[in-house]
Amino acid sequence: MDDIDRAILRELQVDGRIPYADLGPKVGLSPSAARLRLQRLIDTKAVQVVGVTDPMTMGQQTMALLGLRIDGDPRAVADELSRHDEVVYTVLTAGGFDLFAEVVCSQPRDLLDFINDVVRPVEGVASVENFPYFAIHTHRFLWHVD
Numbered sequence: 001m002d003d004i005d006r007a008i009l010r011e012l013q014v015d016g017r018i019p020y021a022d023l024g025p026k027v028g029l030s031p032s033a034a035r036l037r038l039q040r041l042i043d044t045k046a047v048q049v050v051g052v053t054d055p056m057t058m059g060q061q062t063m064a065l066l067g068l069r070i071d072g073d074p075r076a077v078a079d080e081l082s083r084h085d086e087v088v089y090t091v092l093t094a095g096g097f098d099l100f101a102e103v104v105c106s107q108p109r110d111l112l113d114f115i116n117d118v119v120r121p122v123e124g125v126a127s128v129e130n131f132p133y134f135a136i137h138t139h140r141f142l143w144h145v146d
Helices: 003-014 020-027 031-043 074-082 108-119
Strands: 062-070 087-092 099-105 125-133
Touching (some): 003 031, 062 108
């Protein structure tokens, strides 16, 4: 990945639907060269183009990161939790928690019910810590591209 590839990625983080006619000149290429560069990044799986929803506009008003300590294989717990619509993602960690799961629910009571009725009963879950947060403004996930 060179500097032009990284410039393309930075522009896509700002606007994932930017037309090639605008993208090319911003990164020092013609529109067709920008299209070819991006296609190469996609073909090599260096880049994945996806749509990301804003949970707030989708009626989900309660968001939390769950820190889980696991007895046994955390991958099995991650797989089980990932089957539920409330779970945005799971990630294995090497820190104080074995697994993190981001969860979105309609309201605080739904989050409480999800933790108690779905997460805690999963075989291997030893403990769950709930870190609720508030998405007051639309958030955007930007990765520093070097």
